[in-house]
Amino acid sequence: MNGTRDKSGGCQCGAVRYRTTGELGYPHVCHCRMCQKAAGNYSLPLAGVMRSDFDITRGEPKWFHSSDLxxxxxxxxxxxxxxxxxxxxxxxxxxxxxxxxxxSVKPVAQSNMASKMRWSHELDALPVEPEPESSEREDAIASSNHQHPDHDTDHWPPGESR
Known part of the structure; x- marks a missing residue:
């Protein structure tokens, strides 16, 4: 495997966190229909890490068997x-x-191209929404943000003890 070492990550709410201490191998973007459904998106970027270099550091994920394999x-x-x-x-x-x-992790390949959106090459040509004239909405979102920060924390949410 090749790639970048020592990474942490987790879910949006912070209930599940993980850490990798090994190299991330074959970072790629999968376009298969199962990944589209699992991500609720047009594709799903993935990379592998050896189990010996992977730990769940907070919580336990739920699992869905999307196939027998x-x-x-x-x-x-x-x-x-x-x-x-x-x-x-x-x-x-x-x-x-x-x-x-x-x-920090750039994909090196794409897979399952038969399911890739036929128009995805046109995305960069779409108009870009203008920045808001006022930051009121962004300030309101920032002041009420419940999303876990992009780093490890001793506990989450803030103010809640273990």
Missing amino acids: VRRGFCGECGTPLFYDVPGAEFINITLGSLDEPQ
């Missing part, structure tokens, strides 16, 4: 997709969007 791990509280797992394999795949620093 594969199960998918997600947060039972907020629903964030976290893992693509082949039980018995030496590795587990993590969803790259669940990393604390998703920008």
